[in-house]
Every structure is written in structure tokens, then in C-alpha cells.
Amino acid sequence: MADTLSPAQTPTQTPTGRVRSVPKLVFTDAEAGALEFPSSNSRSFNYFKPQRLRATMYEDVTVDVQPDPARYLTQDWVYGFAKGRGGYPTEWTAAKSSDWHWFRDPNQEWEQTIYKNNARLVRQVEQNIANARNEGAFERWSPAWSRTVAWHVGAWMHPEHGLGMHVFVPAQRDAPTNMINNAISVNSMHKLRIAQDLALFNLEASEARSDFDGRAHLEAWNDDPVWQPVRENTEKLTAIRDWLEAVVAANLAFEPLVGELFRAGFVMATAAANGDFVTPTIMGVAESDLERDLSYTKDLVGGLTHDEEHGRQNIQLFGEWLSRWIPESLNAARSLAPVFSEPEHSPVTFEDTLARARERVREILGELEIPTPKELDQ
Amino acid sequence: MPAATARRQSRTKIHDKIQELSWNPTFATPVDKYPTDYTFEKAPKKDPMKQVLRSYFPMEEEKDQRVFGAMDGAVRGNMFRNVQQRWMEWQKLFLSIIPFPEISAARAMPLAINAVPNPEVHNGLAVQMIDEVRHSTIQMNLKRLYMNHYIDPAGFDITEKAFSNCYAGTIGRQFGEGFITGDAITAADIYLTIVAETAFTNTLFVAMPSEAAANGDYLLPTVFHSVQSDESRHISNGYSIILMALADERNRELLARDLRYAWWNNHAVVDAAIGTFIEYGTKDRRKDRESYAEAWRRWIYDDYYRSYLMPLEKYGLEVPHDLVEEAWNRIWNKGYIHEVAQFFATGWPVNYWRIDGMTDEDFEWFEYKYPGWYDKYGKWWENYSRLKHPNGHGPIAFEDVNYQYPHRCWTCMVPCLIREDMVVDKVDDQWRTYCSETCRWTDKVAFRPEFKGRATPSMGRLTGKREWETLYHNWDLADIQKDLGYVRDDGKTLTPQPHMDLDDPKKLWTLDDCKGYPFPSPNITLNEMSDQERDEFATQYKAGGPAGRFAGRP
Numbered sequence: 001m002a003d004t005l006s007p008a009q010t011p012t013q014t015p016t017g018r019v020r021s022v023p024k025l026v027f028t029d030a031e032a033g034a035l036e037f038p039s040s041n042s043r044s045f046n047y048f049k050p051q052r053l054r055a056t057m058y059e060d061v062t063v064d065v066q067p068d069p070a071r072y073l074t075q076d077w078v079y080g081f082a083k084g085r086g087g088y089p090t091e092w093t094a095a096k097s098s099d100w101h102w103f104r105d106p107n108q109e110w111e112q113t114i115y116k117n118n119a120r121l122v123r124q125v126e127q128n129i130a131n132a133r134n135e136g137a138f139e140r141w142s143p144a145w146s147r148t149v150a151w152h153v154g155a156w157m158h159p160e161h162g163l164g165m166h167v168f169v170p171a172q173r174d175a176p177t178n179m180i181n182n183a184i185s186v187n188s189m190h191k192l193r194i195a196q197d198l199a200l201f202n203l204e205a206s207e208a209r210s211d212f213d214g215r216a217h218l219e220a221w222n223d224d225p226v227w228q229p230v231r232e233n234t235e236k237l238t239a240i241r242d243w244l245e246a247v248v249a250a251n252l253a254f255e256p257l258v259g260e261l262f263r264a265g266f267v268m269a270t271a272a273a274n275g276d277f278v279t280p281t282i283m284g285v286a287e288s289d290l291e292r293d294l295s296y297t298k299d300l301v302g303g304l305t306h307d308e309e310h311g312r313q314n315i316q317l318f319g320e321w322l323s324r325w326i327p328e329s330l331n332a333a334r335s336l337a338p339v340f341s342e343p344e345h346s347p348v349t350f351e352d353t354l355a356r357a358r359e360r361v362r363e364i365l366g367e368l369e370i371p372t373p374k375e376l377d378q
Numbered sequence: 379m380p381a382a383t384a385r386r387q388s389r390t391k392i393h394d395k396i397q398e399l400s401w402n403p404t405f406a407t408p409v410d411k412y413p414t415d416y417t418f419e420k421a422p423k424k425d426p427m428k429q430v431l432r433s434y435f436p437m438e439e440e441k442d443q444r445v446f447g448a449m450d451g452a453v454r455g456n457m458f459r460n461v462q463q464r465w466m467e468w469q470k471l472f473l474s475i476i477p478f479p480e481i482s483a484a485r486a487m488p489l490a491i492n493a494v495p496n497p498e499v500h501n502g503l504a505v506q507m508i509d510e511v512r513h514s515t516i517q518m519n520l521k522r523l524y525m526n527h528y529i530d531p532a533g534f535d536i537t538e539k540a541f542s543n544c545y546a547g548t549i550g551r552q553f554g555e556g557f558i559t560g561d562a563i564t565a566a567d568i569y570l571t572i573v574a575e576t577a578f579t580n581t582l583f584v585a586m587p588s589e590a591a592a593n594g595d596y597l598l599p600t601v602f603h604s605v606q607s608d609e610s611r612h613i614s615n616g617y618s619i620i621l622m623a624l625a626d627e628r629n630r631e632l633l634a635r636d637l638r639y640a641w642w643n644n645h646a647v648v649d650a651a652i653g654t655f656i657e658y659g660t661k662d663r664r665k666d667r668e669s670y671a672e673a674w675r676r677w678i679y680d681d682y683y684r685s686y687l688m689p690l691e692k693y694g695l696e697v698p699h700d701l702v703e704e705a706w707n708r709i710w711n712k713g714y715i716h717e718v719a720q721f722f723a724t725g726w727p728v729n730y731w732r733i734d735g736m737t738d739e740d741f742e743w744f745e746y747k748y749p750g751w752y753d754k755y756g757k758w759w760e761n762y763s764r765l766k767h768p769n770g771h772g773p774i775a776f777e778d779v780n781y782q783y784p785h786r787c788w789t790c791m792v793p794c795l796i797r798e799d800m801v802v803d804k805v806d807d808q809w810r811t812y813c814s815e816t817c818r819w820t821d822k823v824a825f826r827p828e829f830k831g832r833a834t835p836s837m838g839r840l841t842g843k844r845e846w847e848t849l850y851h852n853w854d855l856a857d858i859q860k861d862l863g864y865v866r867d868d869g870k871t872l873t874p875q876p877h878m879d880l881d882d883p884k885k886l887w888t889l890d891d892c893k894g895y896p897f898p899s900p901n902i903t904l905n906e907m908s909d910q911e912r913d914e915f916a917t918q919y920k921a922g923g924p925a926g927r928f929a930g931r932p
Contacts, residue, residue: 023592023662030466030529031458037880038866039532039873043525047539061518064538065477067551072542074849078552078791079559080841082413082827086559111515112442114508119439122432161399166408169504170488173411173558178481182511185484189508192501193431195399200432203387203395218398232405239406 047072051104058108063101066178071101092174093244094317096310100176103303105183106295114186117292118193121285125197129204132278138208144344145274146212149205152339153279154217155227156262157198159234160286163254164191166238167246174243183296184247190289197282229335230258233328244300248318249325251297255290256360257329258336263287265353266340273345294364302368315370323373326361330375333357393428400497412489413836414562416629418496418622429505429611438512441604445516448600449523457596458527463734463878465593466524468659470533470731472651473521474541475550476582477514479574480605482554483612484510486570489562494619502615509608520601530880532866532873533730540730543862545846546651546722549791553647556640560825560838561632563623568636569643571616576686577641578648579609580677585670586652592662624693631830634696639824641698642816645705646790649674653715654722658736663743671709671748679706701816708796713924716748716755717795720925723762724781727773727855727892729874730864735763754924766877767884768891773855774876776895781926785900785919786845787813789820797923802904802916809905809912847899855895865889 032043044055048063055063066088067073077087090100107113132138141149168188172181206214220227233254240246263283271280304314333354340350358376365372487507491500525534533540541547557570583606587599623629653670668676683702691697708714723733736744736759744751761779771777784793785800788810794800801812805822812818825840827833843849850858859865864873870888879885907915921929 021664021666023664023667025460026462026594026661028460028462028594030461030463031456032527032529032531034529035880037530037883037886038868038871039535040530040880042535042867043531044535045522045525045537046535047537057519057522060522061515064542065481065514065518067478067538067542072539074543075548075844075846076842077555077559078548078840078842078844079555080839081559082561082836082838086555086838086841111512111519112446114511115435115439115442118431118435122435126432157399158401162401165400165491165500165504169491169507170408170411172507173485173488181481181485182515185507185511188504189431192504193435196396196431199395199399200387200392200430203391207387214395215398218401221401231401235403235406238403238408241409241411 048101056108058110058113059104061110062105062178062182064178066181068101068176088174088176090176092176093242095244095304095314096307097176097304098307098309100180103177103179103300105179105186106299107183107186107292109182109186114189118189121288122193122197125201125282125285128278128281129201133204133208137276137278138205138212140275141209142274142344143211144342145271145276146205146209147216148274148339148342149276149279150202150213150216151220151224152226152262152342153198153267154202154214155220155224155230156267157195157202157217158221159230159254159259160191160198161195162234162238163250164188164193164195167240167250171243171246180300183300184243187247187251187293187296190286190293194282194286194289197285201279201282226335226338229332233258233332236328237325245321247297248301248321249328251290251293252301252361252364253322253325253329254332255294256364257326257357258332259290260287260360261333261353261357262336262339265348265357266336269348269353270340270343270346273347274343298364298368301370305368305370318368318370319373322365322370323375326373326375327378330378389428392430396430396501397498400500408492410492412492412562414493414564415834415836416493416561416563416623416632417626418494419626429502431505434505438509441607442512442516445600445604449520449597452597453523453527457594458529460594461528462593462595462661463529463732464661465590465595465659466528467530467533467731467733467878468655469521469524469595469598470537470540471546471550471729472586472655473517473524473534474537474730475547475553475651477517477521478541478551479554479557480510480514480517482510482557483570483575484508484514486557486566489558489566490571490615490619493562493566494622496622499615499618499622502611502618506608506612506615509612513605513608516601516605520597523597530732533732536730536863536873539863544728544730545725545791546729548844548846549647550651552643552791556643561636561834561836563619564632564636564639564837567616567619567623568633569640571612572620572637573640573644574648575609576613576616577678577682578644578652579606580681581652581656581670581673582648583609585668585673585677586656589656589660589662592667593660620690620695621693624690624695627694630694630696631832632834634698635824635829637696638698638701638816639820642701642705642814643790643820645701645708646787646792646813646817649705649709649714650718650792653709654719657715657744658719658723658733663739665743665746669747670715674709675706704814704816712796712799713748713751713754714796716744716751717924717926718792720755720758720781721784721793721795723759723876724775724783724926726874726876727775727872727887728858728862728864728897730862731873732875732878734878735759735766735876737763758925762876767879768887772895773887773892776855780928780931782919782922782928783900784926785811785904786847787811787817788844788901789813789817789840791844791846794919795923795926797926798920800916800920802912809901811901811904845899845901847897848901850897851899851902852896854893855897856889856892858897859889859892 080086172185206212267283268280337350484507487503525531583602587602590598656670794813801818
């Protein structure tokens with residue numbers, strides 16, 4: 001093929017008579033299909049096996065971006081830790097997989113989905129708060145409900161933040177594949193986003209009502225005996241070294257037993273009866289986040305329990321983890337029982353709500369074919 | 379009721395409120411996964427970003443929409459009828475490397491969060507984490523579009539595999555692995571944020587896209603300027619952490635060590651790659667367009683070194699002035715970029731992209747921008763063009779063109795191309811070669827559990843099979859190419875080619891053309907020598923160059 005003209009060989013005189021030094025458009029005919037030659041039609045990433053017949057956009061932009069000596073990384077990791085291998089050692093979790101690269105995020109999260117989804121949710125929250133403010137909804141809360149929002153709903157911003165910042169952000173450093181780490185990083189942003197939403201909602205309420213104590217949540221979280229077991233559970237989750245144990249303990253024990261119990265079981269079920277239509281919508285957003293986060297967690301854990309080589313060992317391991325973490329979260333959940341009696345109108349009871357939370361855990365573990373730990377019924 | 383609108387709350391109030399989210403744990407503390415030898419007990423609180431997720435997500439969504447709109451436009455407007463193949467081929471290397479450093483930066487954030495006890499900066503670091511996920515996937519998507527619409531998809535189609543097994547990928551991989559491994563502050567703050575992001579993203583994400591546009595590719599600027607618009611926030615993260623580190627005098631020796639390592643490694647790696655892409659990947663030879671050396675002087679020497687780094691001296695930072703000057707000396711006087719480009723072109727048979735030869739017009743531009751260039755490099759590039767089509771001869775690396783195949787630098791893994799600077803030393807019971815005294819110091823002194831008499835138990839290690847050639851010591855070239863998978867879909871034509879000529883199958887090199895050429899490892903060979911042979915070899919090697927010439931052969 002003849003050498004194409006370079007920009008410098010093309011005229012620089014503009015139609016207006018001005019001479020500018022600018023690279024000029026050159027016809028290179030370098031578009032697909034201009035010639036046929038070996039591999040001229042090789043237009044898919046061919047180094048991984050897609051989950052289905054054709055790779056999705058998510059797979060194309062995610063798979064193998066984090067390399068692995070077990071696949072193509074022939075020179076191995078070129079940096080190591082002082083006391084261990086570098087990169088993403090599979091030993092950072094006690095769980096085993098015959099091929100970690102099997103996992104695909106069922107939410108197919110990549111750049112576009114992350115920002116579209118989260119931007120939609122922050123707009124939804126902002127719009128709901130604006131509607132409430134314009135409609136004077138905050139002022140109509142009873143003093144008792146106002147205290148519940150300031151004290152208890154306010155306190156809830158902390159576990160969301162703690163899990164986001166100190167459980168999921170660290171966990172996304174550690175998993176052996178990019179597909180797992182990206183899913184966890186999105187999970188962390190869900191938590192951090194809702195924590196901030198709750199904090200800013202708290203600020204909004206304190207500006208709308210003179211009796212709303214915008215700092216009450218600090219006292220509740222740090223000193224109220226009702227909240228101390230939740231704080232203890234949260235802090236203990238941040239102290240887990242094994243990334244998958246942290247994800248399992250947070251998403252399969254804490255979230256259904258404490259998170260959903262408080263957000264949906266208490267706030268969403270109780271607020272409307274107390275004249276509050278806005279707080280449940282914020283908690284509802286957190287609930288929809290949880291569905292996405294549970295979705296990837298279940299696929300990940302389910303894949304490991306069905307691993308041909310290590311499945312049985314993994315089931316036993318997850319059982320041990322859950323036997324350790326379910327009592328912590330049940331204890332945290334029980335400590336919240338008095339909260340259910342505080343509002344003037346309580347359409348749900350704590351015991352019913354806890355029973356539903358337990359059932360939820362049973363359902364999830366049933367789907368994953370993990371035997372329900374006896375600690376769930378204690 | 380009129381439609382409700384979101385009210386803008388006071389930024390200070392919002393920021394103060396968000397600070398209420400963190401607390402001092404009393405039941406258990408976050409696990410200390412990633413240790414550091416730095417101390418932050420006396421660190422002042424500092425949060426320069428004040429980023430709130432409520433505004434962050436819609437802002438990034440809007441930025442994305444602009445990027446994707448441009449992508450649609452490029453495809454509909456047949457952008458690829460105007461892109462230069464010479465340029466696009468280098469993108470097969472660049473875009474195979476860069477998504478990994480990006481995602482590594484995401485993974486590095488918990489290292490910094492864990493090391494720095496001030497919750498005020500944690501928020502900004504967490505936002506940076508998801509920014510980096512954005513960057514990695516948006517860049518992969520750009521590459522996917524290139525693969526779908528550019529004339530030659532070979533090389534793009536094997537991208538992440540090729541990144542993992544090619545010698546050039548290893549060089550680039552330091553730029554990501556260095557962020558996530560070893561002492562948490564060395565990795566996630568000094569190497570990543572203070573040097574890589576603050577200094578070298580200027581040439582990566584600003585100078586290079588400008589060159590892309592000059593070669594008909596306006597998508598690279600679209601994507602990378604969108605990426606770069608996040609970098610200023612990341613730079614603020616790094617700045618606040620280094621100020622905190624400087625507040626404690628015990629950190630200053632470590633800061634001085636890490637800045638020397640990080641500066642030199644970034645220079646060695648990034649200038650090698652981006653300098654080559656900009657100078658040897660362009661068809662734009664207007665004499666008034668900025669050369670890489672000129673861009674470096676402006677973006678890195680003036681904007682970074684003089685305006686950013688030097689002012690930190692008054693806070694106690696020991697700035698490696700000598701290494702900044704030596705980096706410039708290597709670029710301007712020692713031909714670093716040209717030596718690297720020549721090495722990449724020498725190694726074309728084991729690459730996964732095609733490398734265009736230089737023409738008379740290129741020679742003229744190089745001579746104008748880098749006086750004396752032709753006498754050093756012109757003849758070799760003429761040989762490159764002479765040998766570009768298979769015609770009974772071997773690839774240029776196996777022909778007598780007065781080019782001594784170089785030894786690798788054990789530390790930065792770019793070869794020891796400035797021959798007189800090569801250092802040979804026995805480290806960890808192995809004879810190793812280094813491109814420079816600073817790279818020897820990095821391996822032998824800096825990356826060790828003790829530094830200047832103090833324990834540095836958190837410092838990382840240099841590991842792995844660091845000399846790529848070791849993997850294939852004395853293999854036949856054709857077998858190496860098959861093993862790497864750099865063969866097109868007819869099972870014989872090579873993915874790499876030393877030219878742009880796709881119109882005639884006879885011009886395309888195949889496996890058969892590469893049979894019978896053993897490829898020895900310089901490092902294994904070095905370790906097989908007697909002490910006397912090694913000394914003589916080193917003396918000869920250091921007397922060689924420029925342009926890889928053997929000592930005594932003009």
C-alpha cells in the first residue's frame with residue numbers, strides 16, 4: 001500500500017486566507033472492511049469464554065483486566081508484599097474455587113450502569129426530599145416521630161457508612177478476579193451513597209423543624225444501649241481479614257437480619273402510619289441497592305458451593321462463617337426491639353419482623369443449598 | 379402545587395454533616411490489612427475535595443453521555459477513514475496496558491484509607507476508587523470500538539492476554555502493580571498519586587490525546603480528557619496525604635526514599651512508552667508541533683517539578699533534584715525515547731502490533747527537533763525499512779545492522795539502552811543488570827526490610843520472572859510466537875509486522891519466516907559467564923551505543 005499523505009504534506013492555507021498550523025484531515029481508508037487479510041474480521045476479544053454465546057459489553061470491559069498467573073501472566077507479579085506474594089493471592093480467602101474466573105456479576109456493572117443507576121437514585125432521593133419540603137411534610141411529623149427520625153433513622157447512617165468504607169472498599173482490593181472486585185466496589189458505593197443521603201436528609205430535617213436535633217444520631221450511635229450491639233456488629237465486620245467472609249457476613253447475615261429489619265421492617269412499615277412519606281422512600285432506595293448486592297453475592301457464593309472440586313468444603317466453610325456471624329447479627333437485631341414500640345402508631349411488631357428476617361435468611365441459604373445454621377433459631 | 383426543585387444546601391454545612399458519618403470504634407478496629415512504616419499520629423486533618431455523592435453521580439453520568447455521544451458520532455462519521463494506521467497500531471499496546479493501572483488505582487484506595495487515620499480524607503479516596511473503575515471500563519470500551527471499526531483488529535482481539543505475556547506489558551504493569559503492593563503509603567500515595575497521577579498523567583492523558591487528534595483519532599482525546607477531568611481530584615487526595623506525612627518528621631527519610639524510587643520508575647516506564655507513542659506513532663511532522671521533549675519540559679519540568687514539587691521543600695520534603703535533572707538529561711541528551719523506540723521496533727516479531735518505519739519526512743522532523751538524530755539513528759531506520767518485507771532474510775533483530783540486543787534493567791525492566799549508564803551487580807545471589815545507578819539502588823537498597831539503619835518491615839519486594847527473555851531462553855523464534863499466541867487466524871501470518879502494508883499477502887511475515895532463530899536470554903548468559911568474561915562484557919557493553927551500536931563499530 002502506498003504511503004498515505006501526512007498532515008504536514010497537506011495545504012495549510014485556509015479559505016479565509018489565514019495560514020494556521022493545524023494537522024489536516026487525511027484520507028487513510030483505515031476503516032474496517034477496506035481490505036481483506038488474515039484476521040481482518042477478528043472483531044471480538046478471543047481470550048476468554050463468554051458466559052453465553054456472545055460476550056456482553058460488561059464482559060468485554062471487565063474480564064481479564066486484572067491479570068492472573070494462573071491464566072496468561074507468564075512473568076508472575078513483579079511486586080510482592082514484605083510478607084507475602086503480590087497481586088491477588090487466592091489465599092486471601094479460605095474459600096476455594098477450581099476457577100475463580102467463572103464468576104460474572106449478574107448486574108453486569110460497568111461504567112455506564114454504575115453512573116446511570118446511581119444518578120437515577122440520587123435524583124429520586126433529592127426529588128422526594130424536595131417534594132416533602134415544598135409540601136411542608138417535615139412540619140407535620142409528631143414530636144415523637146421526629147425524635148425517632150433524629151435518633152434512630154439518624155443512627156442508621158453509621159452502619160451504612162461503616163460497611164461501605166471499612167468492609168466493602170477494602171474487600172474490593174482482595175478478590176482474585178476483576179469481576180468480583182468490581183461488583184464489590186459497586187456495593188461499597190451503594191453503602192456510602194445511602195449513608196450520605198441519610199446524613200443530608202438529617203440536615204434537611206434539622207433545617208425544617210426547630211425541635212429536630214441534628215446531632216442526636218451521634219449520641220444514639222455512640223451511647224444508646226439500643227444501638228451498641230449494632231455498632232459492635234458493624235465494627236467487628238470491619239475487622240475481618242478474609243474478603244469473602246466479610247462479604248458473606250455483611251450481605252447474608254447483617255443485611256437481612258439487621259439492615260432489612262430496620263430499613264424495611266421498621267422504617268418503611270411504620271413511617272406512613274406516623275405521617276411520614278419521605279423517610280421510607282430513602283430507605284426504599286437502600287433496599288433496592290440491597291437487591292442488587294444480594295444478587296451478586298448469591299451468584300458468587302452459589303457458584304462456590306456448586307464448585308465440583310471444592311463445593312462441599314465451601315459449604316462447610318460458609319456454614320462456619322454464618323454460625324459465627326448470625327448470632328452477632330441476631331443480637332444486634334434484638335437490641336432494636338425497643339425501637340418498634342416508640343412510635344405512636346406501630347403497625348408491626350418486632351417479633352413478627354424478626355421472624356420475617358429469619359425466614360429471609362432461610363430462603364437465601366436454601367437457594368444456595370447451604371444448611372441453615374442452628375444459631376438462626378436461637 | 380408547583381413542581382418541587384432541589385434546593386442547594388450550604389456546601390460547608392453539607393461537608394460538616396458528612397464528617398459526622400465516621401466514628402471512633404471501641405468494640406473492634408478495622409483490620410490492618412496493608413501495613414505502612416509511615417506514622418500519622420501527628421497528622422493534621424485535611425479534606426480538600428468535599429465531594430458529595432449526590433452531585434458526583436449525576437456529574438459523571440453527564441460526562442459519560444458526552445463521551446458516548448462522541449463515540450456514536452465517530453462511527454457514523456466514519457472517523458476511521460481518516461485515522462493514521464501508524465498511530466492506531468501503537469494503541470494496541472497502550473490500550474492493553476492502561477486499563478490495568480486504572481483498576482489498580484481503585485484497588486489501591488483501601489491501602490491509603492487504612493494507613494491514614496483521618497476520616498476527612500477517606501471520602502475523597504472512596505470516590506477516587508469508583509472513578510478508577512470508570513476509567514478502566516471506559517478505556518476498555520474505547521479499545522472495543524477500535525477493534526470493531528479499525529481496519530486491522532489483530533492485536534486488539536487478544537489485548538488482555540497479550541498484555542499479560544508480552545515483555546512490553548510487563549514494563550507497563552509496574553505502573554499498576556506499584557500502586558497496590560508493598561508499603562501502603564509508598565504504593566498508594568507516593569508512587570500512585572504524588573508522582574504517577576500528578577506528574578505523568580499530564581503526558582499520558584493530555585499530550586498524547588492531542589497527538590491522537592492530529593492523527594485523525596478524536597475518540598482518544600474524548601475519552602482521556604474525560605478521565606483527566608477526574609484526576610485533579612485525585613491529585614488533591616495525594617497532596618493532602620503528603621502534607622499529613624510531612625507533619626511527622628519520622629516520615630521524612632521514607633518520603634525522600636519513596637520519591638526517588640517513584641520519580642525514577644515513572645520516568646523510566648512512562649517516558650519510554652508515551653515518548654515512543656508520541657514521537658514514533660505520529661504522522662504529524664509539522665515543525666511547530668510540540669515534541670515529547672518540549673511537552674515534557676512544559677508539563678513535567680515546569681508544571682510539576684517547579685510548580686508543585688519544589689514548593690513542598692519548605693514543608694521538609696527532600697526533592698530529588700538530581701534525578702529530575704538526570705531524567706531530562708536522558709530525554710534530551712542521551713536519546714532515551716529514541717533508544718526505546720528503536721528497541722520496540724527491534725523486538726517487533728514478539729509484539730502484537732505493527733510498527734511503521736520512519737521515512738525521509740520523519741528523519742527531517744527528528745533532525746529539526748533533536749539535532750544530531752540522523753547520525754545516530756537514521757541508518758538503523760533505513761535498515762528497518764530495507765528489511766520490512768520477508769525476502770529470505772530474518773527479522774532485523776537477527777540481521778547484522780550493528781545493533782547489540784540489550785540487557786534488561788532488573789528494576790524498571792526497560793532495557794539498559796543508554797549503554798554507558800549500565801550497572802552490573804550481584805544482588806540476592808544473582809548477577810543483574812540495571813539501566814542506571816538509581817535502578818540498582820531501588821533494588822538493592824530501597825526495596826529492603828531495612829533502610830539507613832531503620833527497620834522498614836512494610837516495604838515491598840521486587841519479585842517475579844523479571845527478565846522476559848528468561849522464559850524463552852534459546853527457544854526458536856517461531857515457537858515463541860506460537861506460544862505467545864501472536865498469530866493471525868490463518869494459523870501462520872504473524873500479528874506483528876514491521877510495516878503498514880496489508881494489501882499484499884506476500885508482504886506479511888509468517889511463522890515460517892521466523893523459524894531457525896534461537897532467542898537467548900541476556901541475563902542467563904550473563905550468569906553463565908566467568909567473573910573475567912563478565913567484566914569484559916560489561917566494559918564492552920558500556921562502550922557501545924548510541925543506537926545500540928557495538929563498541930568500536932561506528
